[in-house]
Amino acid sequence: MKQSKKKLTSALLTGVLAMGIALPVYAAEPSAGITRGDFLKLVTTDLNITAASSVELPKDVLADSPYKDAVSAMLERKVLKGxxxxxxxxxxxxxxxxxxxxxGRVLGFKDDESIKRLQSEIGIDWQSQKVLNATEVTASLAKVLSNDATAIALMDAVQKEMGDVHSYESQLGLHLNMTINSSSQLNDNNLNKSVLDESRSNPNEMSLKMDAEGLVKLDDKQGMMQTMTMKDFLGSGDVDTVTYIVPEGTFTQSPDMVTGKKQWINMSKGMPAFNELMKLQKENATQLSSLNQKYFIYRDLGKETVDGKAFAKVALYGKIPSLKGLMNDTQSLTGMGDMMSTLPSEGKAAVENMGVAANITYWIDEGTHRIYKADMNMSYSVPATGQSPEIAMDMTMNMGYSKYNEAQTIKLPDEAKKAQTMEEYIAQMSAAQSQTGN
Known part of the structure; x- marks a missing residue:
C-alpha cells in the first residue's frame, strides 16, 4: 500500500510539474446599501464578461431576473455557488x-488572504463595513477591475520580444502544498510526518508539502529541458527529475519509488507539440494578449531597483475557471489543434474542469523588454473523476531569467525514445497493486 501510494503521488506531481467554492455566510443587514445582485452586476459589467455557456440558475434567480446574466457569469467563473x-x-x-x-476570488486571492491582500495591495478596506456605500463601491470596482494601459502596453512589448528570443535559461524555486481527497482512508504511517499536515481532521484527506529547485533551458529549434530536484520528497530524500519537451514529444525521467531506478515516461499524449508551442508564442502575440486580458487584470506597479538596476514591475491578477475554456479559446484564436481530443476520458474530464487562480508579478528590463524575473502564486483545483481523487494545490514559483540568445544544447537521450507511455505506466501500477492486494 505504501509503495503504490507513493508511486501514485509521484505520478501526479510529475504530471503537474511538467505541464465547491461557496459564498461565505454572514448575517445580512436590513438597512440600505448595495445588494448582492447589484454588486455582482457591477463586477461583471466592469469586467465585461457574460456566461459563455448555459448555467443552471439558483432557485431564487428566475429567468427574467435583472441579475440573471451576472449570476450566471460568476457561477461559470467559479467565483460563487451560493x-x-x-x-x-x-x-x-x-x-x-x-x-x-x-x-478577492475574482482577483485570484485565497479566501483567507482576501481581506489582507485587498488592504495592502489594492487599497480596499471593506471588511469592517456591515453596509457598503454604493457610490464608493462603484468607484472602487471601476478602478480595480480595469486594466492599466501602461501595463498592457509593456506586456505586449514583452510578449513580442520573448517571441523573438531564440534561447534563454531560467532558474526556478518552487513551494507546493497539495491536498488529495480520497474515497478510501489513507494511512498516516505511510508518509513521513514532516510531509503531512497534521492539522487536518478528514481521515480521507492527505496533505503534502514540497520544496523544489530547478533549471529550465530553452532553444526555439531544439526544445526545452527542465531539471528539477524535489527536496526530501515524501520523507525519502531528494528526488531528481528531468523533463524534455522536444520535437519528438514530451518525456520525463524520475526514479521508481520502490526500486529507486531511474525510468523514462513518454507523456506526449494530450500535450501540445513543441513546434506548436513555439508557433503560439512567436506568431500570436496579439491574440495571446487578448487571451490574457480575458482572464487577468493588469496592474502597473511602477519601478523597483534590483541588484542596482531599475526594472518596471507589472502584476497580473485573475482566475481561469477551467482549462477546457482556456484550451478552446487558444484553439479559436490561434488555429491550434484540439489538444483535449487525445486525452483518455477520465483524464480529459479532470483537465476540462481544472481551475487555476493566479497572481503573477514580472520585473521587466524596459530597454530590452525582456523578463528579468517573475514571481507566481497559483492555486489549482482538480475535481474527482472516476478512480482519480480530488486534488487541490497551492504553488509558489520564483523564476530568474538569463543567457538570452546564448547557445544551448538540448537533445533527447536515446533511452528516452523507448519509454513507456503514461497510460502504460499507470496500467503497470494498477496491475502491481492488484497483485499485492493493496
Whole structure:
C-alpha cells in the first residue's frame, strides 16, 4: 500500500510539474446599501464578461431576473455557488466581508488572504463595513477591475520580444502544498510526518508539502529541458527529475519509488507539440494578449531597483475557471489543434474542469523588454473523476531569467525514445497493486 501510494503521488506531481467554492455566510443587514445582485452586476459589467455557456440558475434567480446574466457569469467563473440552501439572495445587502471575498476570488486571492491582500495591495478596506456605500463601491470596482494601459502596453512589448528570443535559461524555486481527497482512508504511517499536515481532521484527506529547485533551458529549434530536484520528497530524500519537451514529444525521467531506478515516461499524449508551442508564442502575440486580458487584470506597479538596476514591475491578477475554456479559446484564436481530443476520458474530464487562480508579478528590463524575473502564486483545483481523487494545490514559483540568445544544447537521450507511455505506466501500477492486494 505504501509503495503504490507513493508511486501514485509521484505520478501526479510529475504530471503537474511538467505541464465547491461557496459564498461565505454572514448575517445580512436590513438597512440600505448595495445588494448582492447589484454588486455582482457591477463586477461583471466592469469586467465585461457574460456566461459563455448555459448555467443552471439558483432557485431564487428566475429567468427574467435583472441579475440573471451576472449570476450566471460568476457561477461559470467559479467565483460563487451560493448559500447551502441553493440561493444567492440577490436582493439582500452585501456585507463588506462578503464583498471582499468575492472580489478577492475574482482577483485570484485565497479566501483567507482576501481581506489582507485587498488592504495592502489594492487599497480596499471593506471588511469592517456591515453596509457598503454604493457610490464608493462603484468607484472602487471601476478602478480595480480595469486594466492599466501602461501595463498592457509593456506586456505586449514583452510578449513580442520573448517571441523573438531564440534561447534563454531560467532558474526556478518552487513551494507546493497539495491536498488529495480520497474515497478510501489513507494511512498516516505511510508518509513521513514532516510531509503531512497534521492539522487536518478528514481521515480521507492527505496533505503534502514540497520544496523544489530547478533549471529550465530553452532553444526555439531544439526544445526545452527542465531539471528539477524535489527536496526530501515524501520523507525519502531528494528526488531528481528531468523533463524534455522536444520535437519528438514530451518525456520525463524520475526514479521508481520502490526500486529507486531511474525510468523514462513518454507523456506526449494530450500535450501540445513543441513546434506548436513555439508557433503560439512567436506568431500570436496579439491574440495571446487578448487571451490574457480575458482572464487577468493588469496592474502597473511602477519601478523597483534590483541588484542596482531599475526594472518596471507589472502584476497580473485573475482566475481561469477551467482549462477546457482556456484550451478552446487558444484553439479559436490561434488555429491550434484540439489538444483535449487525445486525452483518455477520465483524464480529459479532470483537465476540462481544472481551475487555476493566479497572481503573477514580472520585473521587466524596459530597454530590452525582456523578463528579468517573475514571481507566481497559483492555486489549482482538480475535481474527482472516476478512480482519480480530488486534488487541490497551492504553488509558489520564483523564476530568474538569463543567457538570452546564448547557445544551448538540448537533445533527447536515446533511452528516452523507448519509454513507456503514461497510460502504460499507470496500467503497470494498477496491475502491481492488484497483485499485492493493496
Amino acid at each position: 448559500f447551502p440552501d441553493g440561493s444567492i439572495r440577490t436582493d439582500e445587502p452585501i456585507t463588506g466581508k462578503d464583498a471582499s471575498i468575492v472580489l
